[in-house]
Amino acid sequence: MKPLVMSCGDPSGIGPEIAVRARKALGRDNPFCWIGDPAHLPAGTQWQEIDTPAAADTVPADSLPVLPHPFPAQARHGAPDPANAPAIIACIARGVALVQAGAASGLVTCPINKAALKAGAGFAFPGHTEYLADLAGGVPVVMMLACEQLRVVPVTIHIPLAHVARALTPALLEQSLRITHAGLQRDFGIAAPRLAVAGLNPHAGESGTMGAEEQDTIAPVLARLRAEGMALTGPLPADTMFHPAARAQYDAAVCMYHDQALIPIKTIDFAGGVNVTLGLPFIRTSPDHGTAYDIAGKGVADPSSLIAALRMAADMAGRRG
Numbered sequence: 001m002k003p004l005v006m007s008c009g010d011p012s013g014i015g016p017e018i019a020v021r022a023r024k025a026l027g028r029d030n031p032f033c034w035i036g037d038p039a040h041l042p043a044g045t046q047w048q049e050i051d052t053p054a055a056a057d058t059v060p061a062d063s064l065p066v067l068p069h070p071f072p073a074q075a076r077h078g079a080p081d082p083a084n085a086p087a088i089i090a091c092i093a094r095g096v097a098l099v100q101a102g103a104a105s106g107l108v109t110c111p112i113n114k115a116a117l118k119a120g121a122g123f124a125f126p127g128h129t130e131y132l133a134d135l136a137g138g139v140p141v142v143m144m145l146a147c148e149q150l151r152v153v154p155v156t157i158h159i160p161l162a163h164v165a166r167a168l169t170p171a172l173l174e175q176s177l178r179i180t181h182a183g184l185q186r187d188f189g190i191a192a193p194r195l196a197v198a199g200l201n202p203h204a205g206e207s208g209t210m211g212a213e214e215q216d217t218i219a220p221v222l223a224r225l226r227a228e229g230m231a232l233t234g235p236l237p238a239d240t241m242f243h244p245a246a247r248a249q250y251d252a253a254v255c256m257y258h259d260q261a262l263i264p265i266k267t268i269d270f271a272g273g274v275n276v277t278l279g280l281p282f283i284r285t286s287p288d289h290g291t292a293y294d295i296a297g298k299g300v301a302d303p304s305s306l307i308a309a310l311r312m313a314a315d316m317a318g319r320r321g
Contacts, residue, residue: 008036009110011075013291024032077297091196106283126158141279183278196250197234
């Protein structure tokens, strides 16, 4: 299997230091190369310039393989520089191009700050997920957050809570369920995925007394897909879906909005969660946290989520053959 590629993310955050720590933890057992400016790596980092991702296999285990990508400005911990925004975006696009060309088996992305990218480069996307879908030709995708104990998918993602009910259409819900079902089969090796589907309202609407979306939007989609053979339960009250006995009954929970999905998984495993984009024609994972400007450069950043993202990407690549 070819090595993974890792985009550097915002160099003013913890991305560079957790990349170095991930390499030290994994060595050559889970090979990857880092795309970024070597000047942004922590002082004293051992690194080696390479020309192609394949060359990462030849780099000593205690050294970080680097595909250099010059940035216009030095990085200051905790203070994103708008001048670096175009280069941050270019590193993501370069990683995608390498994977699409078959030079790498998957892409792992370090955290970005969307506001900083918008200010410095007019970044028009709410996050990585939407940008990667655009680079792939506008394919429909879903964002899955996964850890050992739980997988969750929010149907609506980076939109205001006040807009969720309007955005939650039968077509979007059906698309999200189909992509999640197919992704669990292809990338996680689950032949017959079981999906638990949350309601939108408290108590899943309680027969319409607390909202009609469950009856009017969610239930008809689930009935139609069940008739095709998909194993779906719901719409379920979200407040009873995430205790251990409930989690044992499904392979992924499909939720109606961002925090309904992300709060439980970040509570269960804040350090080890992985962001996976399902529906792309290539593999992409990411740590399930942000740039952490407040601790950047202090030597305390935990690389666990990035390590989990690297391992998950490698597992997915193995299943895709």
